[in-house]
Each structure stands twice: as C-alpha cells, then as structure tokens.
Amino acid sequence: MxxxxxxxxxxxxxxxxxxxxxxxxxxxQPMIVAFIGVGILVGPAGTGWVAADSTIELLAxxxxxxxxxxxxxxxxxxxxxxxxxxxxxxxLGQVLFTSVVGYLIAIALGMDSVxxxxxxxxxxxxxxxxxxKLLSDKxxxxxxxxxxxxxxxxxxxxxxxxxxxxxxxxxxxxxxSLAVNIALxxxxxxxxxxxxxxxxxxxxxxxLHHIARSQELLVLFGVAYAVSIAxxxxxxxxxxxxxxxxxxxxxxxxxYRDALGARLVSLRDFLLLFFFLDLGSRLEFTHxxxxxxxxxxxxxxxLIGNPLIVVLIMAAMRYPVRVGFLAGLTVAQIxxxxxxxxxxxxxxGHISNATVSLITVxxxxxxxxxxxxxxxxxxxxxxxxxxxRVFEWTGSRxxxxxxxxxxxxxxxxxxxxxxxxxxxxxxxxxxxxxAVDFDPHRVGANTRDGVTAIYGSAEDVHFLDTLPLxxxxxxxxxxxxxxxxRALLHALNHHEYRGHIALTAxxxxxxxxxxxxxxxxxxxxxxxxxxATTAVLDHLIEEDARGDDGDGHP
Numbered sequence: 001m002x003x004x005x006x007x008x009x010x011x012x013x014x015x016x017x018x019x020x021x022x023x024x025x026x027x028x029q030p031m032i033v034a035f036i037g038v039g040i041l042v043g044p045a046g047t048g049w050v051a052a053d054s055t056i057e058l059l060a061x062x063x064x065x066x067x068x069x070x071x072x073x074x075x076x077x078x079x080x081x082x083x084x085x086x087x088x089x090x091x092l093g094q095v096l097f098t099s100v101v102g103y104l105i106a107i108a109l110g111m112d113s114v115x116x117x118x119x120x121x122x123x124x125x126x127x128x129x130x131x132x133k134l135l136s137d138k139x140x141x142x143x144x145x146x147x148x149x150x151x152x153x154x155x156x157x158x159x160x161x162x163x164x165x166x167x168x169x170x171x172x173x174x175x176x177s178l179a180v181n182i183a184l185x186x187x188x189x190x191x192x193x194x195x196x197x198x199x200x201x202x203x204x205x206x207x208l209h210h211i212a213r214s215q216e217l218l219v220l221f222g223v224a225y226a227v228s229i230a231x232x233x234x235x236x237x238x239x240x241x242x243x244x245x246x247x248x249x250x251x252x253x254x255x256y257r258d259a260l261g262a263r264l265v266s267l268r269d270f271l272l273l274f275f276f277l278d279l280g281s282r283l284e285f286t287h288x289x290x291x292x293x294x295x296x297x298x299x300x301x302x303l304i305g306n307p308l309i310v311v312l313i314m315a316a317m318r319y320p321v322r323v324g325f326l327a328g329l330t331v332a333q334i335x336x337x338x339x340x341x342x343x344x345x346x347x348x349g350h351i352s353n354a355t356v357s358l359i360t361v362x363x364x365x366x367x368x369x370x371x372x373x374x375x376x377x378x379x380x381x382x383x384x385x386x387x388x389r390v391f392e393w394t395g396s397r398x399x400x401x402x403x404x405x406x407x408x409x410x411x412x413x414x415x416x417x418x419x420x421x422x423x424x425x426x427x428x429x430x431x432x433x434x435a436v437d438f439d440p441h442r443v444g445a446n447t448r449d450g451v452t453a454i455y456g457s458a459e460d461v462h463f464l465d466t467l468p469l470x471x472x473x474x475x476x477x478x479x480x481x482x483x484x485x486r487a488l489l490h491a492l493n494h495h496e497y498r499g500h501i502a503l504t505a506x507x508x509x510x511x512x513x514x515x516x517x518x519x520x521x522x523x524x525x526x527x528x529x530x531x532a533t534t535a536v537l538d539h540l541i542e543e544d545a546r547g548d549d550g551d552g553h554p
Contacts, residue, residue: 006055009049012049013042013277014273016041016042020037021035028371028372029367029371030129030130030133030367032129032130032367033368035273035275035276036276036279036280036339038273038280039279040280041280050280056274056277056278057278059274060271060275060278062271062274063270063271063272063275064240064272064340065230065243065244066268066271067272067336068244068245068248069226069245070264071128071157071245071248072245072246072247072252073261075154075157075158075248087148087151087152087155089317090155090310090327091152091153091154091155091156092155092159093309093310094124094310095124095125097305097309098120098123098302098305099121099124101120101305102121102123102124102298102301103116103119105120106120114350115350115352115355118345118355119358121163121341122334122338122339122341123298123302123338124159125335125337125341126153126156126306126330126332127334128153128154128156128157130333130367131149131153131330132150134375135150143481145326145327146327148314148323149326149327149330152310152327152331161241163341164239164241164340164341164344167348184237185237188236189238191236192236196229196246196249196250205254208221208254208256215263218256218259219260219267225251226247227244228247229250230243230247233246275340276339279343291354291357294358295361295362298362299362302333303369303370303373306328306332307325307332310324310331311388314327314328319438319440320457320460321388321391322381322388322457322459325377325388326381329370329373329374332366332370333366333370334362334366338363339359339360339363342355342359407432407471408433408471409426409433409473409474410426410474410475410476411433411469412426412433412478413436413479414437414477414478414479415442416478419478419479422478426450426451427448427449433450433451433452434452434454434467434468435451435452436453436454436458436463436467437453437456438457438458443455458485459484459488464495469495473500475488475492476502476523477502477504478523480505482510482513482514485504485505485514488503489501489517490517500520501520502520502521502523503522504522504524505522505523505524506524506526
C-alpha cells in the first residue's frame with residue numbers, strides 16, 4: 001500500500017474519510033472527529049501511508065485560509081451588541097479563567113512554562129462551527145442561551161485571531177528589540193487595515209456587483225480574494241490565517257456574504273480534511289501511555305470547568321441558572337482553532353510533537369463528549385437541577401411582584417416580539433399586565449405604561465408562589481417551546497389556578513400536544529399570520545381580476 005501512486009493513495013484516503021464520516025454521523029458526532037481520526041489512522045502513528053508532504057501541507061493551508069475567511073465573513077458584531085454585555089463578559093471571563101487555571105494545572109503536572117501556556121490557551125477556545133451546527137439542528141439558535149452562546153463564541157474567535165497575530169509577530173526571533181517589533185507591527189497592521197478599508201469603501205462594492213452576476217465567478221473570486229489577502233498578510237509577518245480572517249471581515253458587510261459563505265462551506269470541509277491529514281502525519285504517540293493521566297485531567301477540566309464558569313458569570317449577571325447551564329455546555333470542548341494553534345506552536349519550535357498529540361487527544365475527547373452533552377442538554381439539566389439551583393439568584397422577586405399584585409389582570413410570560421405586541425394590546429385596553437421574562441435586558445428595557453416587567457422563568461415551579469395568581473384573570477405564555485409550556489401548564493394546575501390559560505405553539509404538532517395536555521386556549525401566531533397573508537393576497541387577486549380589461553392587461 002505504501003507504494004501506491006499518489007493519486008490512488010488520495011482516492012483510498014478519501015474513501016476511508018467517507019466511511020469514517022458516515023460512522024460519525026450515525027454516532028451523531030461532528031465530521032471534525034472523523035477527520036482527526038482519519039488523519040491519525042493514515043499518519044505515522046497508524047498505517048504510515050501519509051508523511052509530511054508539501055502538497056498535503058499546501059492543501060491544508062488553503063483549508064485553514066478558507067475556514068478563517070468564512071469566520072470573518074460571518075462575523076456579526078451586531079449579535080454581540082444585541083446580547084448585551086453578557087457575551088463580552090462571558091467570552092472574556094471564560095477565556096481568562098480557563099487560561100489561568102489550565103496553566104496552573106499544566107505547571108502542576110510538570111510542564112515547562114512555554115508548553116503550559118500553549119496547552120492552557122488551547123483549552124480556552126470552543127468550536128463555533130460545531131456549536132452553531134448543533135444548536136441549529138436543535139432549533140435553539142434563536143433562543144436566549146443560543147444567542148448568548150454564539151455571541152461569546154464570536155468573542156473567542158476574535159481573541160484567537162489576536163493570539164495568532166501575537167505568536168507570529170513575537171514568536172519569531174529576529175534580533176530586534178521589543179520596542180522595534182511593536183513599532184513594526186503597528187505600522188504594518190495599520191497599513192494592512194487601511195488598504196482593506198479602501199477596498200471596502202471604493203472597490204469591493206463596485207467589483208462584487210459585476211462579479212455576482214455569475215455564481216461560479218463569485219465563488220472563484222471569494223477563494224482568490226481570501227488567498228491573496230492571506231498571502232499579503234503572511235508576507236507582512238501576520239500569518240496567512242490572520243489575512244484570510246480580515247478578508248472575510250472586509251466582505252461581511254456586503255449583501256453577497258450569505259451566498260458566498262453558503263457556497264464555500266463544502267469546499268472548506270473538504271480542504272479541512274487535508275489539514276487533519278497533515279496534522280496526523282506530524283503526530284507521534286510514542287508517549288501516549290504516559291499522557292493518559294494528563295489527557296483525562298485536562299478533558300475533565302474542559303468538560304466540567306468551562307461550563308461551570310459560564311454558569312457562575314451568567315448567574316452573577318442575574319440570568320437563570322438554566323440559561324447559563326445550556327449556554328455553558330457550548331464551551332465544554334476545544335476547537336479546530338486549538339489544533340491550529342498547536343500546529344503553529346510546533347512550526348515555531350515552541351512545543352514538541354508530544355504536546356500536539358496531547359492537545360489532539362483532549363480535542364477528540366472533549367468534542368465527542370460535549371456533542372452528546374449538548375444533544376441531551378435538557379435531560380442533563382433536569383438531572384442536575386437540584387445541585388445547580390444553589391447558583392440561582394432569587395433576590396428581590398417577591399418585592400417586585402407585590403408592587404403590582406393588587407390589580408393585575410393578566411400574567412404574561414415572554415417579552416419577545418409576539419409578547420410585546422400582546423402586552424401593548426392588553427395595556428391599551430386598560431388592563432394591568434405583569435410580564436415575566438428570563439432575559440434581564442428585556443426586563444430592564446420595558447417602559448410600557450400599565451406593564452410591570454419582572455425577572456423569572458416559566459419552568460420555575462416555585463416562582464409561581466410569588467405571583468398574584470388569585471387576582472390574575474389570565475395567564476398567557478408567548479413562549480413557543482412545547483416543553484416549557486407543558487411545565488407551566490402542569491405547575492398552574494398544581495397550584496389550582498382557576499383563571500384562563502393561553503399557551504403559544506408555532507406548529508400544528510405542538511398545538512395538538514398542548515391540547516392533549518389540557519390547554520384551554522392555543523395561540524398560533526404563524527397560522528394566524530398565514531391566514532391573514534392569504535386573505536390579503538386573495539383581495540389583491542380579486543381587485544386585479546376586476547380591473548383586468550379582458551385582454552390580460554389592466
């Protein structure tokens with residue numbers, strides 16, 4: 001097999017990758033796990049079919065460039081702003097906590113300071129790609145914990161780019177003083193950013209308008225642009241990865257970013273296979289048996305410690321422990337960027353193959369473990385809820401409620417878009433509304449007359465004890481989550497609530513499930529909107545038919 005022609009060898013490797021990918025999907029694991037496994041299998045630690053090779057290394061660098069280009073292309077700073085300070089506080093807080101504690105653990109295990117820094121930093125970054133895919137499959141991206149998770153993952157992406165810049169600039173000794181190095185970095189960085197700003201302002205909008213007439217040409221331009229800026233950045237000493245990221249950022253504000261990103265995802269996934277092949281060809285597991293205790297310790301630290309710090313930070317910001325727990329599970333793994341960082345450290349001579357192997361093993365363990373933790377997050381929370389409630393803030397809920405409990409007409413759960421419309425309608429009709437939401441920023445932003453907003457969760461059975469159920473004529477939930485509404489309905493029945501209950505469902509299936517559970521009124525905003533839209537279209541069609549002159553022209 002070792003004598004196979006290169007083309008035939010690539011064919012065999014791709015076939016193995018396809019089989020491994022099929023196995024990964026059946027096990028509900030991300031493709032990255034399959035790719036890493038294939039890289040190890042065909043590398044020196046496995047069959048030895050693939051050794052360090054310039055062709056595979058080139059394809060690997062292209063894959064990383066496309067990956068960073070897409071990260072920059074999807075960078076949405078508005079998302080960070082919309083989730084408030086929690087994204088920044090949680091993202092930076094988790095990075096700081098994991099780095100410091102990870103460094104101390106590495107030192108305690110006998111690692112030198114440079115190796116400990118690399119291991120600690122590698123443990124801090126989580127995979128935006130994997131998390132977004134898992135949350136999207138579970139339809140949780142638009143839920144509060146999903147929006148917060150994506151927000152602090154974007155913060156992490158920015159941090160990892162800054163770390164790579166620092167390593168590339170200051171990690172290569174050139175004999176100059178630190179002050180000279182910093183001055184050169186500033187000058188080169190300002191020049192690169194200024195050139196990109198000029199392109200964004202005067203060149204790219206005009207150029208893309210003409211290029212986008214052909215989808216094939218748009219894809220070719222995207223790859224060429226990403227690789228070209230990456231090459232310029234590499235020549236300036238910032239690394240090709242940083243250049244590719246900035247190339248993506250420069251196109252993030254254009255109307256073509258979604259079309260370009262969607263068409264490059266498959267190319268990214270294909271080329272990333274070669275990165276893991278290249279990584280596998282450089283790994284040596286000669287000390288694997290000796291590294292098992294370290295790998296177990298670091299894996300448990302990432303799987304347990306990272307989510308815990310997110311829960312603590314979000315609890316301090318008065319978010320429900322349930323939201324903090326679900327968001328925290330998204331950082332219970334290290335990412336492909338951790339492996340890229342390890343490969344960079346190896347190329348700079350800062351760490352050894354053994355350290356890269358250790359980080360890779362931790363990556364496999366944490367990615368695999370956290371995937372199941374996220375898939376079964378709600379079941380996991382219910383099992384751990386009794387211990388997690390110690391972090392819950394219950395503060396001044398009762399005092400907030402008693403201010404309005406004398407004349408409350410309706411208790412409204414949820415101040416999202418639908419909930420705000422319901423609250424406005426009830427308050428305009430002269431009814432007093434007590435609105436409950438578990439997003440502190442929605443609660444703080446409420447300024448509606450006749451609507452008192454308080455912080456709380458629909459799934460918190462004990463919270464109902466603080467609400468004026470005896471006075472309220474209605475309890476309305478505008479939260480479209482089936483399990484949440486079931487829990488609320490069960491809790492209201494347990495409290496023997498005698499008023500009217502209205503619950504929200506987005507699908508026919510959920511509506512039927514709620515009716516079967518005994519719900520009195522089901523609000524179906526999507527169905528109502530569809531009916532209203534159909535009525536408007538029918539009216540327009542009738543008007544058009546009446547105005548037709550009989551020849552097909554109005």
